[in-house]
Amino acid sequence: MKMWSGRFSQAQNADFEQWQRSFPFDRVLLPYEVAASQAHAAALAKVGILNAEELGRTVLALEQIAREEIPETDDPAIEDVHHYVESRLVELAGEVGYKLHSGRSRNEQIATDLRLYVRDQIDLISDLLVEFVGTFVNRAYSAGENCMPAYTHTQRAEPVLVAHWLLAYVEMFLRDLGRLSGYRQRLNQCPLGSGAVAGTVLPLDRDAIARQLDFDSPTANSIDATSDRDFALEFVQGLSFLALHLSRWAGELILYSTTEYGFIRLPEQFSTGSSALPQKKNPDALELIRGKAGHVFAAEMALFTTIKGLPLAYNKDLQETQQPVFSAASQVTNMLRVAAGFMASVELDLKRMQRAASHGFMNAQAGAAYLVCQGVAFRRAHELTGKAVRLCLDKNCKLEQLSPEDFSQCGIVADESFYQSLTLQNVLAVHDAFGGTAPARVREALRDAKHKLEIYSGAAHASA
Numbered sequence: 001m002k003m004w005s006g007r008f009s010q011a012q013n014a015d016f017e018q019w020q021r022s023f024p025f026d027r028v029l030l031p032y033e034v035a036a037s038q039a040h041a042a043a044l045a046k047v048g049i050l051n052a053e054e055l056g057r058t059v060l061a062l063e064q065i066a067r068e069e070i071p072e073t074d075d076p077a078i079e080d081v082h083h084y085v086e087s088r089l090v091e092l093a094g095e096v097g098y099k100l101h102s103g104r105s106r107n108e109q110i111a112t113d114l115r116l117y118v119r120d121q122i123d124l125i126s127d128l129l130v131e132f133v134g135t136f137v138n139r140a141y142s143a144g145e146n147c148m149p150a151y152t153h154t155q156r157a158e159p160v161l162v163a164h165w166l167l168a169y170v171e172m173f174l175r176d177l178g179r180l181s182g183y184r185q186r187l188n189q190c191p192l193g194s195g196a197v198a199g200t201v202l203p204l205d206r207d208a209i210a211r212q213l214d215f216d217s218p219t220a221n222s223i224d225a226t227s228d229r230d231f232a233l234e235f236v237q238g239l240s241f242l243a244l245h246l247s248r249w250a251g252e253l254i255l256y257s258t259t260e261y262g263f264i265r266l267p268e269q270f271s272t273g274s275s276a277l278p279q280k281k282n283p284d285a286l287e288l289i290r291g292k293a294g295h296v297f298a299a300e301m302a303l304f305t306t307i308k309g310l311p312l313a314y315n316k317d318l319q320e321t322q323q324p325v326f327s328a329a330s331q332v333t334n335m336l337r338v339a340a341g342f343m344a345s346v347e348l349d350l351k352r353m354q355r356a357a358s359h360g361f362m363n364a365q366a367g368a369a370y371l372v373c374q375g376v377a378f379r380r381a382h383e384l385t386g387k388a389v390r391l392c393l394d395k396n397c398k399l400e401q402l403s404p405e406d407f408s409q410c411g412i413v414a415d416e417s418f419y420q421s422l423t424l425q426n427v428l429a430v431h432d433a434f435g436g437t438a439p440a441r442v443r444e445a446l447r448d449a450k451h452k453l454e455i456y457s458g459a460a461h462a463s464a
């Protein structure tokens, strides 16, 4: 029997009846629907709608429903997960099952179920992310003081510690963790007791319901609570940022895996061959991470588009906010699992990176900085060092291979300490402000990152 058949005298159009059902996708919300129903049942018992025996029977039957396999049914009476739980409850516990819907509405139920789902997904994804970021921190520790070129405009710019490069990703992903934990805090209010739109008609203890479901408090306004999907949108936005960062990481590693760069060797576990070209090992894992990010952004746009312009409060359009949330969550979960496995097994060619760090005139700026410390105006020092680079290009040599005479031809007095300023060691050492790549700074940054990560790994769920 449908939940709402009393007022109708005609049968529903068969196509419409199937088409409007959400059970094929909202079945994943069943554990949350059950938990929310148990909290509601307890509140009903407190106000005398269920007696102790009825409450016990209801709670037991709900527990059984949570254990059972969820059927794949096209029974039109099973419109959604809320109908399913109620009708199964009646099968298991009898008439008392019909009492459960007293003082509540599916509008508050779906708002609650979806919040609980998003909260769990935030915890799951944060755990995976902490593990992934951990692989960067480990890698950064074992890279020691090895160097590599840092690029701007995809051209060699300055040498940096490999650890410094890895920590750049740590920063990005820590921001993602921070975003998710902020969203979790904001969403952790319980819509139950909001009714269809104006609030429940029974004197239910909303604080107790919220507590039972580990929410911090009940939501403050029934109209907002039943129509709000900001928490879903924020979650998917947070995932979009994360997918964006994963795609940049993947894009860079694809570049670094080419013969041209040769900074990393692709792990066979995460690569595929070519059906046509026997010699090939392709970075498919990275390419798919980069590619699948698109699905996550699409989910964000789908939510914006669905919610835009909706008058208060609940509208059936809101049913369409579920699938993008489920899809983005599962895409990101899978991306992270593969990314963490990849990162733990990829080989960095530290020797080749180190060699690349001392080619490309990346010590020119440090040379100019030395001249600045000798009192030369920076613009002039830049010009003189540029001339020296020009001379190197003509002579096909490195800056430090020019003779003092060559330098003096460019207007530079090249004494012993000038040559000293051009060494890789010095080039790194002069970047000694907070956030820079001087080895001492990177050691500090590494300790700091490890500490932040420890806080997240202990506290991914702590905002509850």
Ligand code: ARG
Binding pocket: 022, 026, 080, 081, 106, 107, 110, 314, 316, 318, 319
């Ligand atoms: N399946 C519905 C959804 O996901 C549940 C809420 C239905 N509410 C209603 N008033 N028809 O939005």
